[in-house]
Amino acid sequence: MAKACKTCHRIVDEGNQCPNCKTHNFSKDYSGEVHIINPEQSAIAKKLNIKKPGTYALRVR
Template sequence: MAEKACKTCHLIIKEGVKCPSCQGENLSEKYSGYIVVFDPEKSELAKKIGAKIPGKYAVKIK
């Protein structure tokens, strides 16, 4: 199964039809680039993109 990116919060998920972070159902398999967030509390970049949980976040979603 291909990874999908949530169009709302940009979290990349491996399986499922609903985003575990924002509960959004608008997912896309077409994205380019990603950012890995390990600790959203301490990461300035995570705060800038609005990441709330650790994981991979898509940079651009088509």
């Protein structure tokens, strides 16, 4: 089951470590999903402080 990193909001399907920030702090209680392909040209990426491409949750509780 997919879960979202509480630190950087990255959505992770497999494994128990975030590929972005290497933490193990996940929440299954998240909402919204956004695919960031080019963080430097994405307003959403800037707002969420996303530096790497991937799938991210808009809100993580």
